[in-house]
Amino acid sequence: MASITEENYIKAIYKITEKNQGSANTNAIAAHLSTSPASVTDMLKRLSDKDYFHYEKYKGVYLTSKGIKLATDLVRRHRLWEVFLVDKLNFSWDEVHDLAEELEHIKSDDLIMKLDNFLGNPKYDPHGDPIPNADGKFTIRNQVTLLSLAKEETGVVVGVREHDTPFLQYLNELKINLGSEIKILSHIEFDHSRKVLINDEIEHVLSHKVCTNLFVKLKNHK
């Protein structure tokens, strides 16, 4: 059975390989876990006979199917706990990450199954991220960033790319949450920001960066 530290290594490798076409290097893992590259090398060596990943000196590391299974299990647990914290305990979406980070390490398939049922088998977490099923399969959703909407089009917010607290709190201030409707009033050429109408009520300018981080689906589309 994997220790909490081991689980965190597997999760870090999973997240990095998701972005960096399949392989994770020592420095990236160290940065992700706020530890030193030396510790990572050490840990990879000690963990490498547990079959979660392939590791070759100086060549980086990639997960085996066993490692991927553990990682998606962790993602599943994390996101289900986030749903619990927001839907049942009334936490806000910017407060739940660290708690879910602890809760996800409680290892009981029965617990997660019962939690899933209790929550009504949710498909997405409070940030709009898909929750993998018990087999590790994700529901894929049609989504684009707010950037790709044309003038006069309206998007319904279905997710956020970044999860850090300041960004989510900024969205709180703008009254933007999952389900909010954002209509593009105009593109501002100069800095690629967008003038928008939020929830049919408030006009606002959203920076290019904010737009990149908002996932929407076109209103009245499928």
Place this chain on the structure above:
Amino acid sequence: MASITEENYIKAIYKITEKNQGSANTNAIAAHLSTSPASVTDMLKRLSDKDYFHYEKYKGVYLTSKGIKLATDLVRRHRLWEVFLVDKLNFSWDEVHDLAEELEHIKSDDLIMKLDNFLGNPKYDPHGDPIPNADGKFTIRNQVTLLSLAKEETGVVVGVREHDTPFLQYLNELKINLGSEIKILSHIEFDHSRKVLINDEIEHVLSHKVCTNLFVKLKNHK
């Protein structure tokens, strides 16, 4: 901030001192934590400058008010999680101890406050044990063991002394749970067992030991 191991030591000391008039000895702590007496001495020495307890070589250990606060906090967290597991996730009362043992170590006052509210501020856990409030105060209840009921008296089950799985599962078989009514039909002199009527339905003989472990209040009493 106390580590999980530290918390478990404090909790063990608390439980032992509850029974053994105020002080816990090395062997008892070791037995309680399934570790060696040498480890306990080692840990007590290392922990003793954190002000959770007073420790004098060969004299045993007793908690300070800081230690008692931490211990009752842990009891509170443990019992609230047990309520959650039984009331919300539909676990049975014999399945929740180990999971609560893990969940109790998640340190967030906010989490526990919100969990408490979500559960409706319960005063007792699924085994009938009182849940201390945030200040560590327990609700005291009028209760006696089934042993002290006379013939023809009826008791309502409000708690169990032992929490181990086989005992609780035996009670499941007998259809005895919190709230069950048990009427004493006769005392059997030979082995001090009791012939009883459970829930107005089933007649059964309960051993002396089972009776000692069942807390009841007299039906129609306060």
Place this chain on the structure above:
DNA sequence: GAAAATATTTAGACTACCTTAAAAATATAT
């Protein structure tokens, strides 16, 4: 393709917690 920059690994040491075996202190029994 050599030099410089960067990434990675090794070496040695630290902490928290655990272990067994032996020594010392305390408690019990005669």
Place this chain on the structure above:
DNA sequence: ATATATTTTTAAGGTAGTCTAAATATTTTC
């Protein structure tokens, strides 16, 4: 009050995980 039994502590060492500093590999640059 001494001998015996029990409890507790010390000593020495192990594992998981961490660190810094130094050594080595790889990549980038010219």
